[in-house]
Amino acid sequence: MRPAGPGVRRVAALVALVALCALAAGPLAGCGAGGGRSAFPPPEVQGGDPARGQRLISVYGCSSCHTIPGVQGAEGTVGPPLTAFGRRSYIAGVLQNNAPNLRRWLRDPQGVVPGNAMPNLGVTEEDARDIAAYLFTLR
Numbered sequence: 001m002r003p004a005g006p007g008v009r010r011v012a013a014l015v016a017l018v019a020l021c022a023l024a025a026g027p028l029a030g031c032g033a034g035g036g037r038s039a040f041p042p043p044e045v046q047g048g049d050p051a052r053g054q055r056l057i058s059v060y061g062c063s064s065c066h067t068i069p070g071v072q073g074a075e076g077t078v079g080p081p082l083t084a085f086g087r088r089s090y091i092a093g094v095l096q097n098n099a100p101n102l103r104r105w106l107r108d109p110q111g112v113v114p115g116n117a118m119p120n121l122g123v124t125e126e127d128a129r130d131i132a133a134y135l136f137t138l139r
Helices: 008-025 052-058 099-107 126-133
Strands: none
Touching: 052 126, 099 126
C-alpha cells in the first residue's frame, strides 16, 4: 500500500474541517459558540398576527420594562432587551424558545419561574399568540 498523496490528504483535511464546523454549529452551540443564534429550529406561530402583537406590547405595558425594536418608547431596562428575540435559544433561561413555550411564559411567567421580575399581566391566549408572532420576527 503506498502513502496517500497531497491531494488525498487535502481532501481528508477539508472533510475533517467541515465535520468540526457542523458539530460546532449543532445543538451545543446555543451557549455562546453560535454567536447568539438559536440552536433550535426557528419557531412558528400559526395564526398569529405580528402587527397586532406589536401594538399589544404597548397595551400590556411591556415597553416599560423591556427594550423592544419596532415599538415606540420601548426602552425599558428592568427586563432584558428583546432585540433578536427570534434567534434566542431559551426564554427566561429555562424554556426552549418555541411558540407554545413563549405563549405559556407570556400568560403565566410566575407559574414558569416563581418570583421572577415579570408580573402576570392577564395576557389572553389570543393576545399571547399575536405578541409571540411579533417577537419571533425580531431576528
